[in-house]
Amino acid sequence: MIKLFAFDIDGTLLDSNSKLPESTLEALSKLDAAGIKIVLASGRVFPSIQYNQKLMNIVGPIVSTNGSLISLDGDEIYKGYYIENELLSLLQKFCIKHKLEFHFYDDKNYYSNRLNFDRIKHLKLDTDYGINYQVDIIINKDPVSFLTSLNKKAVKFQISGLDLKGISRDEIINLLNDEFGEELYITGSGDTIVEIGNKNANKWSSVEEICGILGISNNEVAAIGDAYNDMPMVKAAGIGFAMGNAKDKLKSVADIIVNDNDSSGVLEAVNYVLEENKKCLM
Incomplete structure (x- = not known):
C-alpha cells in the first residue's frame, strides 16, 4: 500500500x-x-x-x-544540511581556476559572480512589475564572502554550462572527487550541470x-x-x-x-x- x-x-x-x-x-x-x-x-x-x-x-x-x-x-x-563555508570557498576557487560558471543558494537566495539570464529562466515569475523572480538574485564579485558576511550558509552549489566549455560532466566530477573526496555529495540534473551539496x-x-x-x-x-x-x-x-x-x-x-x-x-x-x-x- x-x-x-x-x-x-x-x-x-x-x-x-x-x-x-x-x-x-x-x-x-x-x-x-x-x-x-x-x-x-x-x-x-x-x-x-x-x-x-x-x-x-x-x-x-x-x-x-x-x-x-x-x-x-x-x-x-x-x-x-549545509555546505561548510571553507568547502564553499574552495568550490568557488575551483570554478575560477577552471573558468567555470557557477552559482549557489542559501535557504532563500541565489548567489553568483555573474548574471546569466538563461540560468535563472526557470525562476521567472509571470509579472512585468517589481521583483520578477521566485528568489532574490544576488550578484557579487566574491559571492562566498558576501554570503558569510550575512551569517548565512549555502545549501547547494551548481556548476553550469559545461557544454559551452567543451568539458564533459564526468571530467568535472572526476576533478571534484580528486579534490574533495568524500566531503561532498556530487550529482546533477542534466548532462551539462553538476550539483553539489552536503554529503549527508x-x-x-x-x-x-x-x-x-x-x-x-x-x-x-x-x-x-x-x-x-x-x-x-x-x-x-x-x-x-x-x-x-x-x-x-x-x-x-x-x-x-x-x-x-x-x-x-x-x-x-x-x-x-x-x-x-x-x-x-x-
Whole structure:
C-alpha cells in the first residue's frame, strides 16, 4: 500500500516548456482524494518549490535543493544540511581556476559572480512589475564572502554550462572527487550541470527522514523523476518510476518507466499506484 508519493518537479511534474499540464493537476488531485501524502522533492531552491506547490493546489512536505532542506508543512524549514563555508570557498576557487560558471543558494537566495539570464529562466515569475523572480538574485564579485558576511550558509552549489566549455560532466566530477573526496555529495540534473551539496543529504535520505516522522515505511513510498539527482529516491522507494524523458541511468534503476513529461507520464504513474492500492484492499 503506497502512502506517500515523492515527485521531482522539472522534467517530471512540469512539461518540456516548464509549464504545469492539466494531466499533472489531475494526478495530484487524485492522490489527494485518496489520502496519499504528496512530497515535492526537487533540486530547486525552497521558495521556488513553495511557489510551484501553490500553483499545484497542494500542501505538504518539501524536500528542496536535492535534499539539503526539509520542510514538513511546506512553510517552515524543519532541518537543513549545509555546505561548510571553507568547502564553499574552495568550490568557488575551483570554478575560477577552471573558468567555470557557477552559482549557489542559501535557504532563500541565489548567489553568483555573474548574471546569466538563461540560468535563472526557470525562476521567472509571470509579472512585468517589481521583483520578477521566485528568489532574490544576488550578484557579487566574491559571492562566498558576501554570503558569510550575512551569517548565512549555502545549501547547494551548481556548476553550469559545461557544454559551452567543451568539458564533459564526468571530467568535472572526476576533478571534484580528486579534490574533495568524500566531503561532498556530487550529482546533477542534466548532462551539462553538476550539483553539489552536503554529503549527508540527498532526495531519498530526506524523504526517508520525513517518512520516519510520519510513520511510513520505505515500501509504502512511490517516487518519480527524470534526472541523475532522482536516482537515490527512485531506486530506494517501494515503487520507483522513471519518466519517458529520463536519463538512461535513472531508467536502469526504476521499477517502471512511464510516458514522458509531455505525454501524461505523471498521471500514468499515479493511476498505476491507485490501482495497486486497490488490489491491497481486496
